[in-house]
Amino acid sequence: GMVSNRQKDEAIANFRFEGVLIDERPYGSGHINDTFLLTFDISGMGLLRVILQRMNKEIFTQPEELMENVLGVTSYLRKKIIENGGDPERETLNIIRTVANRPYYVDSQGDYWRCYKFIDGATSYDQVEKPDDFYQSAVSFGNFQRLLADYPAETLHETIKGFHDTKARFEVFKKAVEADVCGRAASVQKEIDFVLAHEDVANVFGDMLAAGELPLRVTHNDTKLNNIMIDDKTGKGICVIDLDTVMPGLAMNDFGDSIRFGASTGAEDEIDLSKVSCDMELFDLYAKGYIEGCGGKLTKKEIELMPMGAKVMTFECGMRFLTDYLEGDHYFKIHREHHNLDRCRTQFKLVEDMEAKWDIMQEIIRKYNV
Ligand code: ATP
Ligand code: MG
Ligand code: MG
Known part of the structure; x- marks a missing residue:
């Protein structure tokens, strides 16, 4: 079913975010997960954006295994990117953990949520234009x-x-x-x-x-x-x-x-x-x-x-x-x-x-x- 505000608020409350939530909206054109963009105001340090997703558990029936893959691959990539002198904040996804220090949150309805740092200054294009x-x-x-x-x-x-x-x-x-x-x-x-x-x-x-x-x-x-x-x-x-x-x-x-x-x-x-x-x-x-x-x-x-x-x-x-x-x-x-x-x-x-x-x-x- 659709994501209700109550369900989303429960998820948001359970991630480790800094600052004050000032905006939240559905985001992107993905077909599989429910994706949201959250914006936080960190006093004195400007705005911080994050991607919040409710995972599709009809298609991915083993969300724990899926997140184990994502965690394994993204932490490995982070290490490699740093070794190569790249920017690990922009060249790989970065998982934001829950307040319980887990890589995903299971809400009271049994749905799975995860959070990524928003990649700034870049765009994902739906159509090949050139x-x-x-x-x-x-x-x-x-x-x-x-x-x-x-x-x-x-x-x-x-x-x-x-x-x-x-x-x-x-x-x-x-x-x-x-x-x-x-x-x-x-x-x-x-x-x-x-x-x-x-x-x-x-x-x-x-x-x-x-x-x-x-x-x-x-x-x-x-x-x-x-x-x-x-x-x-x-x-x-x-x-x-x-x-x-x-x-x-x-x-x-x-x-x-x-x-x-x-x-x-x-x-x-x-x-x-x-x-x-x-x-x-x-x-x-x-x-x-x-x-x-x-x-x-x-x-x-x-x-x-x-x-x-x-x-x-x-x-x-x-x-x-x-x-x-x-x-x-x-x-x-x-x-x-x-x-x-x-x-x-x-x-x-x-x-x-x-x-x-x-x-x-x-x-x-x-x-x-x-
Ligand atoms: P698909 O239909 O391709 O399977 P999906 O539902 O699995 O999509 P994602 O591709 O994970 O969803 O995310 C949807 C959109 O959200 C992306 O196309 C991109 O525009 C945006 N997005 C996802 N993660 C990030 C991020 N970390 N930073 C910035 N934008 C992001
Ligand atoms: Mg996608
Ligand atoms: Mg996808």
Whole structure:
């Protein structure tokens, strides 16, 4: 349900804030958590802003584990940033603790709240307005990977179990086709055949990981532009935010998901598939930024597999849309009839386009794999 004033006031009273609260308002355009901006007046020292969030416990059913991840990663980043002479107040999220000295507060309704220092002088943008925005997000997510390269990824909790277990998602898809609870399977045979013909794409990373050929990394898993803070003065990406989906995973998947939605020439639900393709200039730009940001921390093999990351993430996403369509649209919110089918089709069109441009993609990556 909605956040009531009473519930919010209870939360606010339980964090360790300085000064007098002079303003509070809903903030940002996030879709998952309820985010507020609080402003405090600290006598003689001006204004202090903080971000307060009620966490989404429908999506994240283990908030304690999630906050353990956030605390682990942000304190590690803070240390690294200080070592590198950076500004730890602006280049990572900083948790503000509760009066009981805990990293989150559980209110009397059982909801979870957390607080971050507000990152001043920077903005998170919802829309890519110019190619440099996309490049900046690539550098920032690459930096995130670089700084966390030696973090013990296997100690992180999986906040959404099997999030990019493409192999397992393939099995779920096959069950959905078999069950065909909505009687829709016959009408989407072409799309079903597309998935079945790509079983190798579903398996490739799982098999390599099992064979010990790929390192487990700290991955972000929501690598979109508005999860980056861009400095208002310099225009540079300074901080990765929104760490709810930080999990052990594969670098190629973070990279690939960014390409999937950021390098597409069409909207995710475009009906006119002739408008949907993977833009090679944007692919090049993102690859350049990401690999630069990673600063030599990725293996040659991980870099070589980046086009595959783009293909796997796009295929997986299309398969999930199709699964949801077959199961009756209960996971992804739909705003029109066949919306999930339309979304599935754009993703498969992108996969086909990547297959057609495979040599070009490899060539682009090779330039940066030195
Ligand atoms: P999403 O829909 O991307 O999952 P979310 O609901 O998980 O979003 P966040 O991304 O954590 O929410 O925060 C929402 C918005 O609040 C951000 O896009 C950003 O504009 C702002 N924001 C979050 N944390 C900070 C911070 N520490 N400093 C400044 N602004 C912030
Ligand atoms: Mg966000
Ligand atoms: Mg989020």
